[in-house]
Amino acid sequence: MSIKIYNTLTRKKEELQTLEPGKVRMYVCGVTVYDRAHIGHAMSAMVFDIIRRYLQYRGYEVRYVMNFTDVDDKIIQRANQRGEDPFTLSERYIREYQQNLADLNILPATVNPRATNEMAQIITMINGLIDGGYAYSVDGDVYFRVKMDEDYGRLSGRQLDEMQAGARIEVDERKENPLDFALWKAAKPGEPAWEAPWGQGRPGWHIECSAMNLHHLGEQIDIHGGGNDLIFPHHENEIAQTESLTGKPFARYWVHNGLLNLSGEKMSKSTGVLITINDYLTQHSANAFRMLVLTSAYRNPLAFSNEIIEQAERGVERLQSALRPGMPGTDGISSEAERNLGKQADATRAAFIAAMDDDFNTAGALGSMFDLVRALNQARADGATSGDLEPAQATLLELAGVLGLRLQPEDDSGSQAADPFIGLLLDLRQDLRKQKLFDLADGIRQRLLDLDVLVEDTKEGSSWRWSKRA
């Protein structure tokens, strides 16, 4: 069985065939660091984190590149407003974003190139495009000549003459064609600038991604990803630049995630409709956000609301419920029941892989995991010991790990430290219950709950766990 990926370029699911067997070269458009990142950025990063983890699970060696756009108009504007150096500003937001990603359990990229570190490559590329007649300079600006690219528009399904140039923005009369886009912008006084044959300036937005791809992955790559708002013009322009220069097909698979909606509207920095990742994490867990992303198809728009994220949080708890140990003092289940649990674990893994192979159908994969959750909880209710449950639990943890869900607390040193004291309280409470002093026993339970310690009584005794955990 092979992996199928929906390719925006062909609008079909295609079998993944990498340039080099067993290796995937993958590039995902990162963020422009002029402000805090929001949960829409988090969604995109998470979608590609899941894809990357799954490819690795299926045995691919993944070289994963995600860039930072650390010089552009908005960064300069914001820095000027604050009387701050633009590079100090961008550096701060890069650090913050990397922390956000770590907090969300998103694996770091193999390389995180920055536009400002790629100037030599960018200038070389622009030179090459000018030499080939694909670009021209005007007053220190350099533009890409879209007419020279015969299949311009094929990613976004547009024809040059169909597009209403200037429909929403004034046409720059100096351009040969309104759709020609900037490769290089001449510097205004006081702006950060680099030396180039056409004068001082800085790169346009699209060229940096082409340059970084060339530099860090080569002329051809396997997967190029990003939000579907980047299809046009950003990715269209990347294709135009890179292919005009190399004469080779650029990315084999173009993968785009749907956008996150907040109260029915796209979240975006420019409209101010957004929730930052920092704000999100003060209210909810990283697992819940991942669960939210996993329960829907990555290509569809995703609605965000408190109700929906709470549902996701409950879903995570249900997955976690299957990892609890067996009841103490039971005889275990029959060997047949144990075999059946093992069969369910194998069936779940097979269904999981089949779903994920089909264009990363995470919702389907989760569905099979919940089948295993039920089987585990049934076995426990039937008297399985921890040892009986362990192999199937290991499978569940394995699959959760592939999706990047952390079902067990990464660091339970807090629990270990608290354990003797809570144990003491539970012993005390047990005595009170024996004496039928239920008001006092219930009081202790409530006070512990106020401290996020959830106490559960069973026939064999009381157990506790944290009621809120990232």
Add this chain to the structure above:
RNA sequence: GGCGACGUGGCCAAGUGGGAAGGCAAGGGUCUGCAAAACCCUGAUCACGGGUUCAAAUCCCGUCGUCGCCUCCA
């Protein structure tokens, strides 16, 4: 105006020609001093209208609705 996506039970959502997954919520039950958890049970004329087919949530046409892109955007 052009291009594209989507509309499945109260909420989220998978499934794209032949048995409507799963999660959350709700109700009933088992267990329990109570609670919680877990387990068992309960629910869908798949937006609407035509058409193709032995057979349609799934394919085709149309209508309505929601959203994205066409400007910077994940």
